Amino acid sequence: MNSPTAVIYARENQQRFLSELKELLRIPSVSTLPEHKADVLRAAEFVATHLRNIGMEHVEVVPTAGHPLVYADWLKAVGKPTVLCYGHYDVQPPDPLNEWHTPPFEPTERNQNLYARGAVDDKGQMYMHIKAFESLLKTAGGKLPVNVRVLIEGEEEVGGESIAKFVREHPERLKADVALVSDTEMFAPDLPTLCVGLRGMVYTELEASGAMTDLHSGMYGGAAPNPFEALARLIIKLKDEKGKILIPGFYDRVEKPSPDELKAWSSLPFDVEHFRKTEVGSKELTGESEFPVLERIWARPTLEVHGMPGGFIGAGGKTVIPARASAKVSMRLVPDQTPAEIFKLYSDFVQKNVPKGISINIKQFSVADPIVVKTDNQFVQASTAAMKEVFNQDTVFIRSGGSIPIVADFEKHLKIPSVMMGFGLPDDNLHAPNKKFHIPNFYRGIESIIRFLQKVGEA
Amino acid sequence: MNSPTAVIYARENQQRFLSELKELLRIPSVSTLPEHKADVLRAAEFVATHLRNIGMEHVEVVPTAGHPLVYADWLKAVGKPTVLCYGHYDVQPPDPLNEWHTPPFEPTERNQNLYARGAVDDKGQMYMHIKAFESLLKTAGGKLPVNVRVLIEGEEEVGGESIAKFVREHPERLKADVALVSDTEMFAPDLPTLCVGLRGMVYTELEASGAMTDLHSGMYGGAAPNPFEALARLIIKLKDEKGKILIPGFYDRVEKPSPDELKAWSSLPFDVEHFRKTEVGSKELTGESEFPVLERIWARPTLEVHGMPGGFIGAGGKTVIPARASAKVSMRLVPDQTPAEIFKLYSDFVQKNVPKGISINIKQFSVADPIVVKTDNQFVQASTAAMKEVFNQDTVFIRSGGSIPIVADFEKHLKIPSVMMGFGLPDDNLHAPNKKFHIPNFYRGIESIIRFLQKVGEA
Numbered sequence: 074m075n076s077p078t079a080v081i082y083a084r085e086n087q088q089r090f091l092s093e094l095k096e097l098l099r100i101p102s103v104s105t106l107p108e109h110k111a112d113v114l115r116a117a118e119f120v121a122t123h124l125r126n127i128g129m130e131h132v133e134v135v136p137t138a139g140h141p142l143v144y145a146d147w148l149k150a151v152g153k154p155t156v157l158c159y160g161h162y163d164v165q166p167p168d169p170l171n172e173w174h175t176p177p178f179e180p181t182e183r184n185q186n187l188y189a190r191g192a193v194d195d196k197g198q199m200y201m202h203i204k205a206f207e208s209l210l211k212t213a214g215g216k217l218p219v220n221v222r223v224l225i226e227g228e229e230e231v232g233g234e235s236i237a238k239f240v241r242e243h244p245e246r247l248k249a250d251v252a253l254v255s256d257t258e259m260f261a262p263d264l265p266t267l268c269v270g271l272r273g274m275v276y277t278e279l280e281a282s283g284a285m286t287d288l289h290s291g292m293y294g295g296a297a298p299n300p301f302e303a304l305a306r307l308i309i310k311l312k313d314e315k316g317k318i319l320i321p322g323f324y325d326r327v328e329k330p331s332p333d334e335l336k337a338w339s340s341l342p343f344d345v346e347h348f349r350k351t352e353v354g355s356k357e358l359t360g361e362s363e364f365p366v367l368e369r370i371w372a373r374p375t376l377e378v379h380g381m382p383g384g385f386i387g388a389g390g391k392t393v394i395p396a397r398a399s400a401k402v403s404m405r406l407v408p409d410q411t412p413a414e415i416f417k418l419y420s421d422f423v424q425k426n427v428p429k430g431i432s433i434n435i436k437q438f439s440v441a442d443p444i445v446v447k448t449d450n451q452f453v454q455a456s457t458a459a460m461k462e463v464f465n466q467d468t469v470f471i472r473s474g475g476s477i478p479i480v481a482d483f484e485k486h487l488k489i490p491s492v493m494m495g496f497g498l499p500d501d502n503l504h505a506p507n508k509k510f511h512i513p514n515f516y517r518g519i520e521s522i523i524r525f526l527q528k529v530g531e532a
Numbered sequence: 533m534n535s536p537t538a539v540i541y542a543r544e545n546q547q548r549f550l551s552e553l554k555e556l557l558r559i560p561s562v563s564t565l566p567e568h569k570a571d572v573l574r575a576a577e578f579v580a581t582h583l584r585n586i587g588m589e590h591v592e593v594v595p596t597a598g599h600p601l602v603y604a605d606w607l608k609a610v611g612k613p614t615v616l617c618y619g620h621y622d623v624q625p626p627d628p629l630n631e632w633h634t635p636p637f638e639p640t641e642r643n644q645n646l647y648a649r650g651a652v653d654d655k656g657q658m659y660m661h662i663k664a665f666e667s668l669l670k671t672a673g674g675k676l677p678v679n680v681r682v683l684i685e686g687e688e689e690v691g692g693e694s695i696a697k698f699v700r701e702h703p704e705r706l707k708a709d710v711a712l713v714s715d716t717e718m719f720a721p722d723l724p725t726l727c728v729g730l731r732g733m734v735y736t737e738l739e740a741s742g743a744m745t746d747l748h749s750g751m752y753g754g755a756a757p758n759p760f761e762a763l764a765r766l767i768i769k770l771k772d773e774k775g776k777i778l779i780p781g782f783y784d785r786v787e788k789p790s791p792d793e794l795k796a797w798s799s800l801p802f803d804v805e806h807f808r809k810t811e812v813g814s815k816e817l818t819g820e821s822e823f824p825v826l827e828r829i830w831a832r833p834t835l836e837v838h839g840m841p842g843g844f845i846g847a848g849g850k851t852v853i854p855a856r857a858s859a860k861v862s863m864r865l866v867p868d869q870t871p872a873e874i875f876k877l878y879s880d881f882v883q884k885n886v887p888k889g890i891s892i893n894i895k896q897f898s899v900a901d902p903i904v905v906k907t908d909n910q911f912v913q914a915s916t917a918a919m920k921e922v923f924n925q926d927t928v929f930i931r932s933g934g935s936i937p938i939v940a941d942f943e944k945h946l947k948i949p950s951v952m953m954g955f956g957l958p959d960d961n962l963h964a965p966n967k968k969f970h971i972p973n974f975y976r977g978i979e980s981i982i983r984f985l986q987k988v989g990e991a
Contacts, residue, residue: 105848165850169746231848258751272750276849285813287628287965291731291934292717292958294834294864295775295819297812301837301859302771305764312761314887316754353756354744357889360754375753378760379852384839385860389564389690390735390897391624392862393838400760401844403851405753428773430816438849475750499751506746 078212079523083204087516090204091187093123094515095180097162097196098189104140104163104231113227116162116196117141120203120225127207128215129223137235140227144246147206148220153530154452155220157249157489159479160199160256161229164191172506185512192510193497198255199225201496201515205522218530222249226479229256232276232439233478240482251452252483253525255518257473257495261342262511265460265521267453268493270371270472271480273406273443275416279304279423280399280434290392298430300398301384306428308400311419312376316360316369318404320422323374326409330372330472338367341469352499371472376404405474412440441478447490451532456492459524463517494521537671538982542663546975549663550646552582553974554639556621556655557648563599563622563690572599572686575621575655579662579684580604586666587674588682596694599686603705606665607679612989613911614679616708616948618938619658619715620688623650631965644971651969652956657714658684660955660974664981677989681708685938688715691735691898692937699941710911711942712984714977716932716954720801721970724919724980726912727952729830729931730939732865732902734875738763738882739858739893749851757889759857760843765887767859770878771835775819775828777863779881782833785868789831789931797826800928811958830931835863864933871899900937906949910991915951918983922976953980 083090102116103109117134120143125132129145140163148155167177167190175181180189187197202223209217224247226236240247257268283298312318330338345366349358360369369375383398385391406415420435427433447453448470457468473493480491496518498511542549561575562568576593579602584591588604599622607614626636626649634640639648646656661682668676683706685695699706716727742757771777789797804825808817819828828834842857844850865874879894886892906912907929916927932952939950955977957970 105850106846165852166844166846168844168846172745230850274750274851276851278849283814286631288812289934290834290836290838290862291733291864291932293812293829294836294933295828295832296807296817296825298814298816298818299836301840302767305767305837306773308761308764309768314765348755353747353752355742355757355889356891357757358755359757359887359889366755369754370752373754375749377749377753377758377851377853378764378843379749379850379854380843380845381760381840381857382845384837385625385627386839386841386845387565387625387627390737390860390862391564391689391838392733392735392836393624394836395838398840401849403749403849405750428818430814430818432815473750474753475748 079208080520082212083208083516083519083523090519091512091515094197094200097200098180098191099178101178102163102227103166104228106166113140113163117143117227120162123203124223127203128210129206135239137239139235142236142239143223143225145223146221147217150217150220150530153219154250155222155248156526156529157222157224157247157252157483158202159252159254160202160225161195161227162199162225163227163230164196165230167506169506174507182512186509187512188507188509190508192508194508195229195256197510197515198496198518201255201518201522202253204519205526208519208523209526218527222247236479237482240479240486244486247487249487249489251489252491254477254480254491254493255495256477257493258497258499259495260469260471262498263464263466265464265466265468266495267456267468267470268473268495269448269470270445271443271477272474273410273412274403274439274441274476275406275412275419276403276438277416277419278399278401278436278438279307280397280436282397282432283430284394284396287396288394290394293394297394298428299394300431301381301395303428303431304381304398304400307423307426308378310426315362318374318376320418322418323415327374328408330368335368337470339365341367341471343367370474372407374404374406374410376402378402405476406443408443408445410443412442441476442481444481444484446480446484446493450490452490452492452529455528455532456494456525459528460494460521462524463521494525538667539979541671542667542975542978542982549978550971550974553656553659556659557639557650558637560637561622561686562625563687565625572622576600576602576686579621582662583682586662587669588665594698596698598694601695601698602682602684604682605680606676609676609679609989612678613709614681614707615985615988616681616683616706616711616942617661618711618713619661619684620654620686621658621684622686622689623655624689626965628965633966641971645968646971647966647968649967651967653967654688654715656969656974657955657977660714660977660981661712663978664985667978667982668985677986681706695938696941699938699945703945706946708946708948710948711950713936713939713950713952714954715936716952717956717958718954719928719930721957722923722925724923724925724927725954726915726927726929727932727954728907728929729904730902730936731933732869732871733862733898733900733935734865734871734878735862735897736878737858737860737895737897738766739856739895741856741891742889743853743855746855747853749853752853756853757887758853759890760840760854762887762890763840763857763859766882766885767837769885774821777833777835779877781877782874786833787867789827794827796929798824800826800930802826829933831866833863833865833869835861837861864935865902867902867904869902871901900935901940903940903943905939905943905952909949911949911951911988914987914991915953915984918987919953919980921983922980953984
């Protein structure tokens, strides 16, 4: 069963795997936009159909209050560990549309990259799992080297509420020894990477209301409250120019990474100036300059404004003082901050600082616990050994500044560690226009997962 | 010629006048939106056709670099003064659309009001002029009591660049003794009002650029510059919580209104609490509390934010740090501030305060000079006498916080005063959803203008 035939099968079928992925990428399964609800369902059914076709069992599209989960399993490897494979089939909205060189839902190959919304996050990486299962099943008489459960969600980009509920309420249906999560990135091209920490998140919207109706700035400017001005004042009170968040108590539970971890980070092939130029592309980097950049984005909390809906946003000018305006504000959290506590500190502070003439309503869209996962287990060893074979390089351990809420839920409710083997690249432009997946990494990811499952089965 | 027959004619044709106005209001002549360019032209042609039909001469749709002007005249009243009648046929964008109770371009009557975008500002008031000419021409054998020139523009809501150029370059074609402008409002229902001062304006857009592409706030939050945060910092640096504008030199040329004018304002029927509740509708009024409210909105400059395009503004959450974001910021000016000088002070100050990692590009959309017009002339006397007859009330002199750029141009290039007889009401919601024109004021406006032209002719 542990022969290299599965890897050979994967290599021989690369082109077909890629065209199947393209089919999935054409479905605009944007989970945050109600008008795409049917597309999200279509993506779930696509995934379920493919799981069924390759020989996975108990395939089910599980309805939820939001978008459905896709469940499948194969549990006939008696005495072997069970791996819970997680992924998501939903994507972020593609705007700003005019900055895509090719349409976001028309996957296009250029320079060994596949460009499409969701190419790497997470349709491409999720599909690597499915193609690894197929390669193993087709070359070993319909058998896998370990027990496998598959749980794929359609709400990762909107907070993952339904999967969190499912995990909380059905731990017996998800009984496993380890979770395999491929939704992160490699630290550098050709450098196999395990992600061992994630920031958490609280995503909010501050809705500021002033006048009862939109007003003419000529008639009322100088006497009527301006909600944009009020939001600007609030934003500035939340965070200072040096990147420090000013909410009282905000940093109380922030844990400094261990000296070992910080030391490992400092020896990573990371050049601040190269990062600034090629990834961020701004004149200067910002944030808490007393912390190294990697610590800032992996192990320090932040607060960001993502958009400010309201008022006039067309071309040219309109002299309106809008009755209402909003700011979409999120905070990334680090261990041991908790979303609930931070949201309370934030809400209390905002309400204490509401500018004159304005009312603020605070909405909360999504939360995620921050987490640092354990690395002293056989699964991490199997993973690094598998990637060593495929990449011929030792694995580096990093954290990610992003949030994958389910990883904390797996630890909390299923009591299992996660192995976060990700194959995105730093310039894959997650959540931005021209998102891509480096095609060789799609193939290397499939091989790594094949070898990982085989090694877990051997142990 | 000065018999009341014209007034009687106007009364007998009220219903027809109103339905013609509705026809004009159905044309969505939104001058700021390129997709409405054909509609703007259609409105110009509607106006020209109606001027021609009632017997005005030399009617012409004058092409410009932007939207066309409509010119017409009737110059056969030998020895009589010439009145230049100004109006505009363009309107503001109707958004937010969902706050309109009936569609903005489907004029609807409710409680003696006519609801539509442009009902009062300025299609309805401009059309009063045309119907006054018609009433006079039809009842006096095709003659008017004075010479009349008509100049109607389609760019008032976008800064009026083309009419300004035309006035500057063709003063001989516009030779007149006085300008009649109906684009302002009455101080209170039934209280005839002359507007004698206008605030000026500079409308700008601050475009903030940070990263070279939209970034994921998980991957880059804490190191990448956030353009919304930068704009918030700039806005706060421009204006303090008490409404004071912090740009150095900004107030240097601000003239205090005369003690007589301030005294007249303090005796107007104005209740701050009623104004707050019924017009603004906010918890509190804002701005420079050391100045009375009317002085704040008529004779003090202000700075307002109208919209902040960029980033994610859909429903729900998207964790993007946008590469770019903008703030639409305008300043209202008072005598003797000048748009050019203020724009320079503003731009210099903004560029000196650009937050770290950010570049700011400043666009300027429109400018208007502030003005206080002269009141010691026969035209102002004719106007107050005309309105006394129609309203049976003495006229009050007020200023408006809004901007009508052309009034300053008339003074500067044609050397003529303007009479600003406006018939809007304070709750007509200029530039906001559910804009309306109180129908009895449409009729009283027509009668007032008939009597005004007759009285100017008698003098």
